[in-house]
Amino acid sequence: MFIARVTGSVVSSTKVSSMTGHKLMVVEPYRLEEKKRKSLVTTGRTFIAVDTLGAGENDYVLVVQGSSARLTPETKELPIDAMIIGIVDQVHIDKASVYARKDEK
Amino acid sequence: MFIARVTGSVVSSTKVSSMTGHKLMVVEPYRLEEKKRKSLVTTGRTFIAVDTLGAGENDYVLVVQGSSARLTPETKELPIDAMIIGIVDQVHIDKASVYARKDEK
Amino acid sequence: MFIARVTGSVVSSTKVSSMTGHKLMVVEPYRLEEKKRKSLVTTGRTFIAVDTLGAGENDYVLVVQGSSARLTPETKELPIDAMIIGIVDQVHIDKASVYARKDEK
Amino acid sequence: MFIARVTGSVVSSTKVSSMTGHKLMVVEPYRLEEKKRKSLVTTGRTFIAVDTLGAGENDYVLVVQGSSARLTPETKELPIDAMIIGIVDQVHIDKASVYARKDEK
């Protein structure tokens, strides 16, 4: 999995029928900033992931890729390859906090 | 999934028999432009995806990769790893529109 | 899938037994040249794909990756992750031809 | 699989229900340093992997990606794409040790 920030959403009216009603979020994968190792920074990539947890913009989330995106009751028959499986509360690296959800509110 | 622009098509007459009759589109994955974050830009990559939705050139589409490309009635037995699952109407990032289909017409 | 040019072949005598008799081709993924967008150029990568269609050197082919490489009668039990599913006749991008098989003959 | 160093952990309280109780570790993939080929160095990437082996920070581990992350009794129904399948004791490359766990203690 990777950590990503939710930054937007996609609207599609013409789509494969099984996709009707599923929320499509824009997520940007993040990685540890390499020099100081104190914060998360964007990788510059843009993915679209299905959300069933009510994630909102600016939430940091855990995204699963590939066939495992179909391993939940809501997604098991969907033609999807990325899904939000958790909203991140805290990330600790090198025994220090590099992200805490409360800090952002 | 990723957002891509449909830019062309592929013709192949000698192919695996199950692929007969399936439309093969050239799609170029797009990502958010990193500096201003106001538009989508090409990643410079070129993929081929199966289309069952009637997507046309210059349409922005959602592309699923991997085994999930086989999770629709039309594609379930096909040897494919990329499929168009939706035609994109709108993309919002940072609460602003970075793509709207009507703008292009 | 991606478009690739067949540039060679691999011989392996010590191999997993199910692989006996299968042709292994060297394929180099191609992408659209970014500046003029009029031709296909190599990505510089080198993959090995199973061929069941009789593709020859310099043929441009469609390659499927991942578990879908097993979705044909000849390959369904093979430990492979890449297969040639079509020989490309023509590629059109931006309404112009960027590759036509006859041009090369 | 790839070798990674465990550098942290992730806390997520709002998550897909099947993920409850599973440890999520931050892992950074390592590769051989290219010039001298005597040590392992970070690739600068950041992944999240499930741990069932009790791996701790600074442990070097083997990480499996994709659907195979579900091929253990503890993970077979989970929506995950990365799992720690071993804690690394030693890595030998070019007949020399490039990592030994005891060195680090």
Added chain:
Amino acid sequence: MFIARVTGSVVSSTKVSSMTGHKLMVVEPYRLEEKKRKSLVTTGRTFIAVDTLGAGENDYVLVVQGSSARLTPETKELPIDAMIIGIVDQVHIDKASVYARKDEK
């Protein structure tokens, strides 16, 4: 699949129980050298693959990735994503030999 050179091995005593007894080799993916196109060169990446064929250091091998690594009798229940499926004897590109196993002995 990709061509790789076997450059080392990994020892792991604490591991998922099904992995007991399986050989873990360090493999470095190779690609065609781009300028002269006469030899194979390393990509600089480092992967770990299961070996059931007795591959030794400096052997060039074919590596399969993903779920297909489980498509052999010895590996079908293993949590692995990379396996050596052949030891390479010869690679021909542009009708010339770019690798022959006997040359190296």
